[in-house]
Amino acid sequence: MGALSNPQLEYRCGKLFCENVSLEVLAERFATPLYVYSRGTIVENFSAFHRHLEGILSLVCYSVKANSSLGILSLLRRQGAGFDIVSGGELARVLKAGANPGRIVYSGVGKTREEIYAGLEAGILMFNVESAGEMDVVASCARALGRRAPIAFRINPDVEAETHPYISTGQTIHKFGVPKREAFSLYHQAAESQDLQVVGIACHIGSQILDTSPFLAAFDEIKELADKLRADGVDIGILDLGGGYGIQYADETPLDVGNLAKEISARLAGSPYRLALEPGRSIVGNAGLLLTRVLYVKRNSIKNFIVVDSGMNDLVRPALYGSFHEIVPVSGPPSRCELHADIVGPICETGDFLAQNREMPEVAPGDLLAVLTAGAYGYVLASNYNTRPRPAEVLVEGNEANLLRRRETVEELMRGETI
Ligand code: LLP
Numbered sequence: 001m002g003a004l005s006n007p008q009l010e011y012r013c014g015k016l017f018c019e020n021v022s023l024e025v026l027a028e029r030f031a032t033p034l035y036v037y038s039r040g041t042i043v044e045n046f047s048a049f050h051r052h053l054e055g056i057l058s059l060v061c062y063s064v065k066a067n068s069s070l071g072i073l074s075l076l077r078r079q080g081a082g083f084d085i086v087s088g089g090e091l092a093r094v095l096k097a098g099a100n101p102g103r104i105v106y107s108g109v110g111k112t113r114e115e116i117y118a119g120l121e122a123g124i125l126m127f128n129v130e131s132a133g134e135m136d137v138v139a140s141c142a143r144a145l146g147r148r149a150p151i152a153f154r155i156n157p158d159v160e161a162e163t164h165p166y167i168s169t170g171q172t173i174h175k176f177g178v179p180k181r182e183a184f185s186l187y188h189q190a191a192e193s194q195d196l197q198v199v200g201i202a203c204h205i206g207s208q209i210l211d212t213s214p215f216l217a218a219f220d221e222i223k224e225l226a227d228k229l230r231a232d233g234v235d236i237g238i239l240d241l242g243g244g245y246g247i248q249y250a251d252e253t254p255l256d257v258g259n260l261a262k263e264i265s266a267r268l269a270g271s272p273y274r275l276a277l278e279p280g281r282s283i284v285g286n287a288g289l290l291l292t293r294v295l296y297v298k299r300n301s302i303k304n305f306i307v308v309d310s311g312m313n314d315l316v317r318p319a320l321y322g323s324f325h326e327i328v329p330v331s332g333p334p335s336r337c338e339l340h341a342d343i344v345g346p347i348c349e350t351g352d353f354l355a356q357n358r359e360m361p362e363v364a365p366g367d368l369l370a371v372l373t374a375g376a377y378g379y380v381l382a383s384n385y386n387t388r389p390r391p392a393e394v395l396v397e398g399n400e401a402n403l404l405r406r407r408e409t410v411e412e413l414m415r416g417e418t419i
Contacts, residue, residue, distance in 0.1 A: 005248050005286040005326065005373045008038035008396075016330045016370055018289070020399045023330045027291055027368050030392050030403065033310035034291040035379050037404075039075065039397040041287035042375075046079045049279060052261035056268055058275040059125075061105050063243045064090045066280025066376040067288070071395055071404035073097035076283070082125070084243065084278035088115040095122060105240060105276060107154065107204065109134075109175055116141040116149075126150040128202040128240065130177055132186060139195040151190060152200035152240060153183050157221040161206040161214040161244070164321050169206045177203065180225060191234045198234055200276070201226050204242025207281060210252055212260045215241060219264055226273065239268075240276035247285045249373050250324045257282065281376035288375020290315050290391070291330070292354075294367045295346070297339075304341035306363055311345020312352045313385040315371060315378050319351040327355050330368035334361035343369070347386050379405075384413050 004010065008019050016023045018038050026036060049060045061082040064073065068090060073083070074097040082103030083094040094104060104124040111119075111127070116138055119127060129135050129151050142149035156169075156177030169176045178186060183201075190196045201222045205214055219241055226236040241264075246255040268275065292310040299305075317323035327343055328334070337359035345352045354371055363369070382390045389408035394401050 004328070006038055006041050006289070007044075008041045008287075009289070009370075009372075011333045014331060016328065016332060018396045021396045021401050023291055023370060024368060026394060026396075026401055027293065027330070029401070030394055031407065032291050032293045032368070033314050033391040035288055035374065035391055035393040036291055036401075037072065037284070037288045037375055037393070037395050039395050042072065042075060042284055043079060045283045045287065046076060046081060049257065049277065049283075050080070052258045053265075053275070053277075056261070056265045056275050057273070058277070059103060059238075061103065061276055061278050062283055063278045063280030064094060065380060067284040067378070068093050068380055069393055069404050070097050071393075071402070072284065073099070075395070082276075084280075088112070088118050091115070091118055091122060091124075101125070105152075105202070105278070107202070107278070111137075113137060113141055117145065120145050120147055120149055124150070126152050126199050126238065128152050128154045130154050132178070132182070135186060135190060135196070139193050142195040148195060148197040150197045150199045152198075152202040152238065153178055153186055153190075154202045154204065155180055155183050155222055155225065157203050157205065157218040159205055159214050159217045159221070161209045162211065163206050163208050163244075163246070164323075169204055180221060183225060184228070187229050187234050188232070198236065200238030200240055201236055202240035202242065202276075204278065205244060207244045208246045209244045210246035210255050212256060212263065215244070215260055216263055219267065223267060223271075223273070230272075237272070237274055238276050239273045240278065243278035243280050243282075245279050245282040247282050247373065250326065255282070283376075285376035286373050288373070288378055290371040290374040290378060292369050292371060294363050294365050294369060296365055297363060304339055306339070306341045306343045306360065306369075308343060308345060308354065308369060310354070310371075310391065311347040311388070312349065313347060313383045313388045314345070314391055315354060315374055316381045316383070317377060318354050318356075319349075320381075325354065325374060326372040327358060327360070328370050328372065329361055329363060330370055332361070336361065338362050347388075384408075387413055389413060
């Protein structure tokens, strides 16, 4: 079993604690399944970005899609975060959490007119435009409102990043961004438009990337283009490198953000650019866990199954990407792993597992397990499949645990339906 990925988790007298709060107590108080986040870890992760970027003119735009709970957005806003959003819904969330619109970047391949209007009305920092068609729509929306829309183009730098194919985004085979060649003429068109204000260049090459070299390759691509455009009089001010900074789930070494920042700051020395980053997972991933209770232990002639009260509707990453999440007992630490088992949920699908072929300590019905590193792309991807209400979410701060979101009810799931 690897080290606990969240420095705020530890066993004290045989019980797992998040900061100074016992997970057993949280399960009693809020029931399971339950998402639990450590405030200290989120703040530390965010501050680390700032520390690494000291000396670089920069803006850290937390990528809201990783975890969009209002309490977490508001916490990050108070730490000085800007936000990377991808929908009108996320815009509404960050505004509700008190975001400064001048620190919001809006990414995504399929923005609607309504969403663009909402972004313009809010006065966001920039739209990261992903196609010529979108540029025209943004310009026409701006014209209708009598404003100039601040834009960057998201460049598809055609660099390969080693990660799961579903979350790799920076190659020509992917739907994202515009090719560099096309971008050059688009920038010139945009610079001549009365309705658009060119402010930056953006890219995002994928997620859970552990190696710095693809980021540097992408950065070099966008900086080279920015330099060329500036030489032509197009006023690029912001270089947005996107997100994707990989974290530790099992025994991988997380991306060295400090080293990446050092390389980038060397490249930025003496240049006029402000760096924007859009980290999501690396801010909230290791800060969160999913607390679940064992319902049954089933054994057949070849396999053992630990059936728990949360499933793919609560945390879909293992089913969707085959992702690994460390699972540890709340009463522990485990001395011996004696049970070779799949940890599965109650949903009627074979893909409904949280882990497969895992070495676990003997567990019994009623025991609590913590599914670690579930703070990013956990709750946000939860669904109501099998009419299962989504879990509650709790933020732990020192000795206290505050409910960020109460558990859904079945009544709420049926609201809006007709018979
Ligand atoms: N910026 C853009 C434009 C993005 O598309 C993403 C993530 C991010 C920033 C943040 O990336 P991060 O720092 O969190 O890696 N559901 C998948 C991950 C999908 C990532 C989508 N885009 C998962 O559970 O692994």
